[in-house]
Amino acid sequence: MISVLDLIEASSSGLTFDQMLDALKLTRSTLYRYVKILSEAGLITSLSDLGYTLGPRVAELDYKMRTQDPLIVASIPIMAELARAVPGVVLLCRRYRDKVLCVHQEGSSVTFSSGYERGRDRPLLRGAASRIILAHMHTRAISRLYAEREAEFKEAELGDSLAKVRATLAQIRQRGWDVSEGQVTAGVTGIAAPVFDSEGAIVGSLSITIGKASMKSDEISRVAERVTFCAGIVSNAISRSAAP
Structure with a gap:
């Protein structure tokens, strides 16, 4: 699951589900499960025509780190x-x-x-x-x-x-x-x-x-x-x- 975050982090723009599937060599069902969990946690998000990017939870975690x-x-x-x-x-x-x-x-x-x-x-x-x-x-x-x-x-x-x-x-x-x-x-x-x-x-x-x-x-x-x-x-x- 961390590999999904690493891949999105390394991308200069959003990634589609199929692009992640090709890069990670996971089964479709496994990647779908990982994406669902990460999306629900707010760690990634998807935008129309842009694909998946890092989500708002990352910004929240950064604030918590700076203050705590x-x-x-x-x-x-x-x-x-x-x-x-x-x-x-x-x-x-x-x-x-x-x-x-x-x-x-x-x-x-x-x-x-x-x-x-x-x-x-x-x-x-x-x-x-x-x-x-x-x-x-x-x-x-x-x-x-x-x-x-x-x-x-x-x-x-x-x-x-x-x-x-x-x-x-x-x-x-x-x-x-x-x-x-x-x-x-x-x-x-x-x-x-x-x-x-x-x-x-x-x-x-x-x-x-x-x-x-x-x-x-x-x-x-x-x-x-x-x-x-x-x-x-x-x-x-x-x-x-x-x-x-």
Whole structure:
């Protein structure tokens, strides 16, 4: 049933029942049952001459997430303060499958336009906001990703062997923050720190994108210290909310 949602989500326009039937290779009766359940739940809807699209329940769930997710609720005031202190765009990201998803954004910049507003995914191997998450993922997950995407790791300058990739990620992890220049958006610098849950597992990243390149190392360090401090506040906040 989730595959029906995935297919509709990936489509740039509506899909007819027959188009979904061809793509999913389900029996007609099974697909009909899935479509009926999803439609009744409001997760998909159909429009005349357009086919099936995501339904209004998705918008309702997005609102509930923005107002009830402990991570987002804890992060909003911290992100707003960071954006006031350091001009730029502050992002809260979470790992989602084998990519990183922006779940909240604060701040703005007149020097560049950020294409990673809420709900937009980011490449897992590029950009500080993603790489800091990657650096804290389990070694088994890293090994699996490297086996599947070896060329991408090399292109992202993370290493041309699994041992080198692990060494690069260990350096990022030990430093406690990451910085990248122009890896996702040209002419900008991204600085990110990890966010952890109450058990010390990585749940996401807090980052700021600054509209300039070739920043001096001392300036990067000052911003990184502030971003790391803010990420630590968020980690502590969600840990307290999880406590019995």
